[in-house]
Amino acid sequence: MSTISVTEDVKKALLKVASELQLKWGRRVDLNEAIRYLITRGVKRPDLLEQACRPIPGFKEAYEELKGERLKDEERARRKFSL
Numbered sequence: 001m002s003t004i005s006v007t008e009d010v011k012k013a014l015l016k017v018a019s020e021l022q023l024k025w026g027r028r029v030d031l032n033e034a035i036r037y038l039i040t041r042g043v044k045r046p047d048l049l050e051q052a053c054r055p056i057p058g059f060k061e062a063y064e065e066l067k068g069e070r071l072k073d074e075e076r077a078r079r080k081f082s083l
Helices: 008-025 031-041 046-053 059-081
Strands: none
Touching: 008 031
């Protein structure tokens, strides 16, 4: 084990995280577990973001169809309400 120094405000924030985890997990949580939780929670997965942002097949065709149907809806509304 080693010792680390933190400021008083960081210590309070860390204790708050630990207490929230204790409530969530229903058991005693030490500061080491709280730090480990914060570290693992911060891990980013850029591959998942890239996968989620990739266009789906057939999107362009579906979008064009949606625009065409919307124009038809607007035209019907104009005729019905004489706009």
